[in-house]
Amino acid sequence: MTALTAAIANLKGGVGKSTTTVMLADGLAFYYGMNVLVIDLDPQANSSQMLLTERGVQAASDQGKGVHHVLASFMEGKTPSAAPFIMPNAVTLEELRRAEENDERLGWISSLPSHPHLRLRELSLEEEWYSRSGTPTTLSDALARFFREAFEPLLPLYDVILLDCPPHLSPLARAGLLLADAFITPTIADSVSTWGTKQFSDWVGKFIAPDLPGRNFVVVTRFRDTKYARSVASDLREIYLKDRWFGPTIPESIHVLNAMDRAAPDSYDTFRGKYAGVSSDVRRLAERFTDFMTQRTGGTWAKVRD
Amino acid sequence: MGESPGLTPVEYLDRFFDELRAEVRSNPVLAARLVKALGGNVVFEDAAKADVASPYALATGPKANFMSVFGAMKLGDIKKVLKENNLASRVDMNGKSAAQLVEMMYERAAMKVHERKSSMF
Numbered sequence: 001m002t003a004l005t006a007a008i009a010n011l012k013g014g015v016g017k018s019t020t021t022v023m024l025a026d027g028l029a030f031y032y033g034m035n036v037l038v039i040d041l042d043p044q045a046n047s048s049q050m051l052l053t054e055r056g057v058q059a060a061s062d063q064g065k066g067v068h069h070v071l072a073s074f075m076e077g078k079t080p081s082a083a084p085f086i087m088p089n090a091v092t093l094e095e096l097r098r099a100e101e102n103d104e105r106l107g108w109i110s111s112l113p114s115h116p117h118l119r120l121r122e123l124s125l126e127e128e129w130y131s132r133s134g135t136p137t138t139l140s141d142a143l144a145r146f147f148r149e150a151f152e153p154l155l156p157l158y159d160v161i162l163l164d165c166p167p168h169l170s171p172l173a174r175a176g177l178l179l180a181d182a183f184i185t186p187t188i189a190d191s192v193s194t195w196g197t198k199q200f201s202d203w204v205g206k207f208i209a210p211d212l213p214g215r216n217f218v219v220v221t222r223f224r225d226t227k228y229a230r231s232v233a234s235d236l237r238e239i240y241l242k243d244r245w246f247g248p249t250i251p252e253s254i255h256v257l258n259a260m261d262r263a264a265p266d267s268y269d270t271f272r273g274k275y276a277g278v279s280s281d282v283r284r285l286a287e288r289f290t291d292f293m294t295q296r297t298g299g300t301w302a303k304v305r306d
Numbered sequence: 307m308g309e310s311p312g313l314t315p316v317e318y319l320d321r322f323f324d325e326l327r328a329e330v331r332s333n334p335v336l337a338a339r340l341v342k343a344l345g346g347n348v349v350f351e352d353a354a355k356a357d358v359a360s361p362y363a364l365a366t367g368p369k370a371n372f373m374s375v376f377g378a379m380k381l382g383d384i385k386k387v388l389k390e391n392n393l394a395s396r397v398d399m400n401g402k403s404a405a406q407l408v409e410m411m412y413e414r415a416a417m418k419v420h421e422r423k424s425s426m427f
């Protein structure tokens with residue numbers, strides 16, 4: 001079995017990409033015992049912060065872990081390799097940590113984190129590349145080849161690789177999209193997000209994945225239960241993106257914000273303690289995405305926890 | 307502003323301040339917000355501290371000040387502060403004494419302040 005690589009992406013900012021990434025990683029690891037790798041391609045490093053804390057992101061960088069170090073190895077012409085740059089433990093859930101302690105790993109999360117330095121590293125790479133008559137397209141293609149080769153030996157180790165992509169189309173972001181087997185599109189039930197999602201969907205369909213509809217999993221996030229929001233969400237499903245897979249609607253909730261603020265690098269919480277009022281939404285997200293994975297890969301996953 | 311017939315300006319404003327005073331007495335959170343808005347420095351009673359004391363604000367100053375506020379709190383209030391400020395989960399707090407929890411609160415609040423405060427200041 002080889003990992004499904006899914007890009008969590010939308011050119012519209014603020015639609016919950018990083019939150020969806022972390023909820024999905026937690027849900028798949030907790031309920032299905034999946035081995036999940038989260039790759040953060042966004043220099044804002046939000047999902048890295050949510051998994052590792054600010055201190056943890058900095059510590060990872062200091063230890064030579066992170067996407068910006070992978071980019072450095074690309075710039076130095078080294079043999080593609082990703083394993084040395086991965087943080088093997090990005091688990092925040094007490095149940096997963098305890099199972100590991102008892103030598104019965106039932107789900108795990110690793111991280112190839114980002115760091116704000118990533119954008120600086122990208123800029124210097126782009127300047128160097130363009131000074132040698134390269135173009136954004138040739139750079140994103142070269143990065144995609146490098147990453148693909150670097151991750152090839154790791155694919156059998158994971159069930160799913162989640163690529164948290166930034167809300168822009170830098171060469172690195174485009175490389176991430178080129179690596180993806182599937183595309184997870186978080187969006188909000190309002191007019192600006194709907195239009196932004198349409199723009200992104202059209203671009204990906206044209207330049208990255210002509211068969212996008214069957215590979216696209218849409219999640220309506222930060223949902224406020226108003227007549228207007230219900231109408232927009234319904235139009236998304238029935239009209240604008242009617243040929244896509246839809247995950248559950250994730251409600252706007254203070255619990256989600258709290259759940260993403262890890263107290264310290266050595267802080268753990270139970271699944272229900274972390275997600276409280278949105279626990280059942282995270283469970284449904286994991287269930288629905290596992291159905292999507294089964295349809296994409298033919299693999300099956302049984303629940304290890306209720 | 308129109309005049310209220312039969313009341314002097316002082317009596318008129320007194321009614322407003324009486325209402326405000328009554329609310330501040332029963333609502334320490336509002337009291338803390340008003341004091342903060344006015345830029346004042348006041349001491350709250352122990353019972354109100356769990357509602358109004360900010361571990362992040364106090365972690366920017368000497369540890370002794372931090373300890374004088376939170377070290378005097380009851381276990382339940384310490385846990386409440388930790389939980390409401392996202393400084394510890396239930397799992398993190400399990401089996402720890404009040405003194406251990408306050409120490410953890412200080413370390414984690416100081417760490418977050420250090421990580422989040424702009425180095426431009």
